[in-house]
Amino acid sequence: MGFLPNFVLKRVNAAEYDLAGVIVDANGSEFKEGDEVYGWIPFPLSISSGQGALTQYTRVPAINLVPRPSNITPTQAAGFALAGQTAYQALIELAKLEEGQSVFINGGSTAVGAFAIQIAKAKGAHVTASASAKNEEYVRGLGADEFFDYTKAPLHEQLIAANVTPKYQVFYEAVGIMDPALFIHSPAYLAPNGVFLSVGPSPSGAAYGTIASFAWNVLLRPSFLGGVKRKWKLVAVKPIPKDLKDFAKLVEEGKIRPLVDSVHAFEDTKAAYERLLSQRATGKVVVKVDPSVE
Known part of the structure; x- marks a missing residue:
């Protein structure tokens, strides 16, 4: 995003790209309600739709999601995709x-x-x-x-x-x-x-x-x-379902482990951004929208 002046970019309704959560409406996709998944919203889609990940409910193309491996928590998976x-x-x-x-x-x-x-x-x-x-x-x-x-x-x-x-x-x-x-x-x-x-x-x-x-x-x-x-x-990352699935398999096999620097409550999102701006984070800075999630 660095090369584009702010006036060139369409303002999105919600920020961020990575997410983990539970399917509440499969909308005829390969998933079903209740499936636990992780994935991402590609930058072009975010700009065209105004959709971001920092929300309670997020609409995401099915090709951008993959079942969450059982050996990691939603909080850990939230920073995997992008x-x-x-x-x-x-x-x-x-x-x-x-x-x-x-x-x-x-x-x-x-x-x-x-x-x-x-x-x-x-x-x-x-x-x-x-x-x-x-x-x-x-x-x-x-x-x-x-x-x-x-x-x-x-x-x-x-x-x-x-x-x-x-x-x-x-x-x-x-x-x-x-x-x-x-x-x-x-x-x-x-x-x-x-x-x-x-x-x-x-x-x-x-x-x-x-x-x-x-x-x-x-x-x-x-x-x-x-x-x-x-x-x-x-490197221009693209939404390729096979890559998401192959990456998830490496996670399941224990060859890739989570990289969580810190976890912040939704109401403390500002602190999460402050942590990012400090440039001291090693791993992903995660915002937990649902406080009951691990």
């Missing part, structure tokens, strides 16, 4: 990740990055991740085999100095940074046939010059003018 699918589709659909390959996750303590670590490990990959030193234990606990503290020095400089062998097959930028340095220098640590994945730049507070530099160096510069000879792909 970040989980962003990680899953990037590694499985775009990168075609295979067992034994090496993966780098930039932003291992972010929600997307944390899911990406778990998915890559479930696939049998060797995973290296970056985060600040205070989150090293958290990131390693998710399954990261190796760790880089991005606060020590520019990350691309650390990676060049590390002389990575073998080079990474997949480099997943899950932070949304504007600095194109990681991609520009990627031939030093990304295999020639590897892929650089990005959730897309998040230009919060970025100068137009920085945005222009990113566009030129990453998206526009041809190789004969010094462009990087590596494949760069933007």
Whole structure:
């Protein structure tokens, strides 16, 4: 949403995208009343319909829902869909990740990055991740085999100095940074046939010059003018029922665990947003509309 001025976007009636709940009207779908599910409202649908997840009753296309695995609670499932699918589709659909390959996750303590670590490990990959030193234990606990503290020095400089062998097959930028340095220098640590994945730049507070530099160096510069000879792909998550179901299966098998940072009552929603804005959350910030739900 970062690139679009507020006046371009249609105001929605309710905020947020991830949800978990109980079907009260199956409306002829594959579900039945009483089914416990989790899922999400895609951004384009939210904009066109005004529908958001932060409501007592939410109308959602059936393809955006999946039965909630019995080994997790509704509160835990509420934060799975969007970040989980962003990680899953990037590694499985775009990168075609295979067992034994090496993966780098930039932003291992972010929600997307944390899911990406778990998915890559479930696939049998060797995973290296970056985060600040205070989150090293958290990131390693998710399954990261190796760790880089991005606060020590520019990350691309650390990676060049590390002389990575073998080079990474997949480099997943899950932070949304504007600095194109990681991609520009990627031939030093990304295999020639590897892929650089990005959730897309998040230009919060970025100068137009920085945005222009990113566009030129990453998206526009041809190789004969010094462009990087590596494949760069933007991760644009889509509602694909099979991906939701395959992700849920990994949860059922215990290969992906919930990532809940904090839980807030509906009347304390403001505190939930304050927690998000603090940028200290590790995992999902959940608002519980029904106080009786686990």
